[in-house]
Amino acid sequence: MTVSELTSVNDAWRAIEAAVPRWPVETVRVEHASGRILAEAVAADRDQPPFDRVTMDGIAVASSALTAGR
Numbered sequence: 001m002t003v004s005e006l007t008s009v010n011d012a013w014r015a016i017e018a019a020v021p022r023w024p025v026e027t028v029r030v031e032h033a034s035g036r037i038l039a040e041a042v043a044a045d046r047d048q049p050p051f052d053r054v055t056m057d058g059i060a061v062a063s064s065a066l067t068a069g070r
Contacts, residue, residue, distance in 0.1 A: 007015070025039045 023037060028036065
């Protein structure tokens, strides 16, 4: 393959966009959203829950316990 045979990035994007189906946009309740495709990115306006959830950031395991199968 030579350089002249390569597809440009712009041509590749146009081909991809032409192949992707255009679905109608509709608003549905969350419980009915399973299996659907988002029309735009979704972002939370704050952390949920609004506090740190983790009380421990790791664990320690004795290697002897691993080898003994405990």
